[in-house]
Amino acid sequence: MGIARDDKDMRQDWVMRGFRQFDAPVSIVLTFDKVLEAGAVCHFDMGAICFGIVLGAWERGLGCVINSQGIMQSQVVREVTGIPEDQNIMTCIAMGYPDGSFSANGVRSRREDTDDLVHFVGFED
Numbered sequence: 001m002g003i004a005r006d007d008k009d010m011r012q013d014w015v016m017r018g019f020r021q022f023d024a025p026v027s028i029v030l031t032f033d034k035v036l037e038a039g040a041v042c043h044f045d046m047g048a049i050c051f052g053i054v055l056g057a058w059e060r061g062l063g064c065v066i067n068s069q070g071i072m073q074s075q076v077v078r079e080v081t082g083i084p085e086d087q088n089i090m091t092c093i094a095m096g097y098p099d100g101s102f103s104a105n106g107v108r109s110r111r112e113d114t115d116d117l118v119h120f121v122g123f124e125d
């Protein structure tokens, strides 16, 4: 990131960026009605919605970061956005046009092989 190890201010700023939604121009906060809280189905649905938003955005040239850190101070998020108390705040998504020259955007994580994660039954090789 070009941040020196002993540069405390910049290191702190790096941490704060997560709370600032990485300074992205758009922040989407996903919430669900508290009456849906019992059981895990609404959490499952929120994951699907989140995934759909990220893929749809990417298709249109927009980058996203699903960002749990962005709602850690949920009371602040609630205050700023006016999200009512009958809504549970699930997560948020930072969205914007990706900057390819920004070092963090060049990070590529390794993937586990599909065969190590999925057990296929009834399919021939």
Ligand SMILES: Cc1cc2nc3c(=O)[nH]c(=O)nc-3n(C[C@H](O)[C@H](O)[C@H](O)COP(=O)(O)O)c2cc1C
Pocket (backbone or CB within 6 Å): 018, 065, 066, 067, 068, 069, 070, 091, 109
């Ligand atoms: C549920 C969830 C929560 C995440 N929370 C954060 C976060 O708080 N801060 C962050 O920088 N990235 C967060 N991410 C994004 C991941 O760090 C990572 O960028 C994303 O999963 C894609 O990276 P990958 O290619 O390594 O999977 C989150 C992702 C998911 C799915």
